[in-house]
Amino acid sequence: MSQKSDREKKVYKEIEGKVKMLDDDSYDFGPSMNKLEVCLIIVIAVISVLGLIWGGI
DSSP states (O other): HHHHHHHHHHHHHHHHHHHHHHSSOOOOOOOOOOHHHHHHHHHHHHHHHHHHHHHHH
């Protein structure tokens, strides 16, 4: 049982570190997506759904 609580403590400590890193004002989230990337994601999703539907027939 103590092994589980040790693991949980390590996990919570790691989560706390990640949250602090993300909350830091100097953290760079990277560039935002542009319209082309959003359109490509939608097209790929539609093609995937159509492929699943067509494959199920």
